[in-house]
Amino acid sequence: MRKIIVYIAGPITGIKDNNEAAFAEASMTIKDRGCIALNPLEFIEHNDRQDDTWEGFMKRDISYLIKSDIVVCLEGSGESRGAQLEMFLAEELGIPVMKYSDFINNNDLEIEKKRDQPKRSLDSIMLAVSLLTGVSEVMIKGSIRRTEIKNARFYFCYIARKVYGHSYVSIGRFLSNRDHTTIISAVNRVDEWLEVEDDAVSAIDGIKNILHV
Numbered sequence: 001m002r003k004i005i006v007y008i009a010g011p012i013t014g015i016k017d018n019n020e021a022a023f024a025e026a027s028m029t030i031k032d033r034g035c036i037a038l039n040p041l042e043f044i045e046h047n048d049r050q051d052d053t054w055e056g057f058m059k060r061d062i063s064y065l066i067k068s069d070i071v072v073c074l075e076g077s078g079e080s081r082g083a084q085l086e087m088f089l090a091e092e093l094g095i096p097v098m099k100y101s102d103f104i105n106n107n108d109l110e111i112e113k114k115r116d117q118p119k120r121s122l123d124s125i126m127l128a129v130s131l132l133t134g135v136s137e138v139m140i141k142g143s144i145r146r147t148e149i150k151n152a153r154f155y156f157c158y159i160a161r162k163v164y165g166h167s168y169v170s171i172g173r174f175l176s177n178r179d180h181t182t183i184i185s186a187v188n189r190v191d192e193w194l195e196v197e198d199d200a201v202s203a204i205d206g207i208k209n210i211l212h213v
Contacts, residue, residue, distance in 0.1 A: 006030045006103070007038040007065045009086040010074030013054070022074050026100055030072070033103075038064045058082055062089060071097045091167035120164050120211055122174045128210040129156045132203060141176045151203070157183050158190035159207055 008026050012018045023041045030037035040061045061082070065071065071090040077083035090097050098106075126137050135152040142149075153175070160166040160174075161183065168180035168187075175183070193200035 004035040004070060005038060005068045006035045007068035007071045007086075007090075008040065008074065008100075009065075009071050009077055009080075009083045009090075009097075010100075011076040011080035011083060012040070013080070013082065015076075019074070019076075026072065026074060029104060038068055040064070054082070058085065061086065065090060065095075066093065068095060070103075071095055072100050072103045073097060074100050088167075091165070092169065094165060094167075096165045122160055122166060122171070125160050125164065125207075125211065126156060126174075128207050129159065131210055132206045141174075143176075151200075154186040154190050155200075155203055155207060157186040158204065159211070161187045162191075163208065163211075163213055 008023055008030070010019060010022060010026075012023075018041060020041055023039050027037040027039040027042070040057075043060055043064060065086055066089075068090075071086065073083065073087060077087065087097050126140065129135070129140065129152055130137055133148065133152040133155065135149050139149050140153045140156055156175070157171055160171045161168065168183040171183045172178040172180045190200065190204070194204065
């Protein structure tokens with residue numbers, strides 16, 4: 001079986017020693033898991049003609065990112081201009097994006113599933129959410145924020161993004177042209193619910209069962 005190629009995204013500019021320790025630790029962990037690690041800080045050594053501008057680094061890094069199966073994000077990626085661009089590009093290309101902490105906690109089988117998970121259409125996901133919650137597609141796509149409708153909308157965003165890797169932009173477009181930041185907020189909220197609310201866990205598990213995840 002072909003090894004999984006994992007690209008490491010994270011903050012570099014403005015971090016002591018270019019955040020070398022964090023990237024090196026992640027690279028070692030990824031290799032220990034039997035995967036191929038793509039560490040941006042290692043690319044410099046293999047480039048004789050180096051464009052040392054920010055744009056030059058990003059062009060070089062993206063040329064590696066597009067060859068990866070999964071993008072793993074280090075702590076602080078959300079505040080990094082470069083890492084944000086990498087995550088956005090990966091999402092748009094359908095490359096799964098996951099936190100480094102999630103990568104560490106996933107077993108090898110789960111990582112394989114993350115890479116090979118076939119995408120369900122947003123229509124299929126919407127149907128599953130509607131069946132589980134009893135909230136119609138029209139209501140989920142609408143603007144009413146009644147608790148049960150809002151929750152169903154958030155569950156849809158979570159499943160579409162975290163399970164099937166649809167981009168925030170495409171999910172927002174599907175939900176009556178909502179802004180991608182609204183989708184990010186919804187996904188993060190469900191992540192929080194799953195830590196403390198049994199109802200949210202049951203709902204997400206139920207939707208996954210319908211979709212045969």
